[in-house]
């Protein structure tokens with residue numbers, strides 16, 4: 458799929474703000490792909506498409522999770538997590554995008570998981586550090602992203618887990634699995 462086609466398909470699905478975020482994620486992902494010698498085209502496409510399902514109703518997302526092979530334990534966690542795995546399904550169904558690497562990057566962009574592919578890490582990180590984001594500690598993650606993809610993802614996961622703990626939120630196991638897995642690369 459061409460980037461221009463993907464943009465056309467995504468725009469009507471999102472608010473202006475969310476669409477602009479997606480374009481910035483795509484640009485950041487392109488930059489990171491170049492830096493880490495991954496496919497810049499796949500990175501940009503995955504970036505454009507990663508939040509495709511963000512504004513689907515909770516009913517539709519829950520229904521799709523129940524009817525698919527997706528793990529049903531997702532339904533016991535915050536609905537904010539659902540748009541990522543549901544998005545990976547419906548870009549195929551609605552946009553005809555059948556590309557396993559891109560679909561995995563969309564599927565795991567919110568939680569991460571153990572043994573992420575380089576493209577999954579790139580989208581996870583691009584979503585976190587795109588220029589429109591401002592979180593405490595983000596500058597350290599942006600700096601790390603220039604030299605160490607694993608360490609940058611680990612930092613982003615650590616920040617997210619700390620943020621969720623402070624808010625007394627439940628944490629999806631894949632988020633911990635991603636964090637623990639990347640801890641191997643620290644030090």
Ligand code: DGI
Nearest residue numbers: 508535537538566567568584626627628629632
């Ligand atoms: O869709 P975006 O807003 O661009 O970003 P996202 O898909 O990365 O994250 C959406 C939200 O999900 C964000 O507020 C952080 C939250 N989140 C990430 N991992 C977990 C989580 N929330 C819970 N409850 N558990 C998690 O493991």
Ligand code: FE
Nearest residue numbers: 507508566567
């Ligand atoms: Fe998202």
Ligand code: FE
Nearest residue numbers: 566567584585
């Ligand atoms: Fe994210």
Ligand code: FE
Nearest residue numbers: 482507508584
């Ligand atoms: Fe996003």
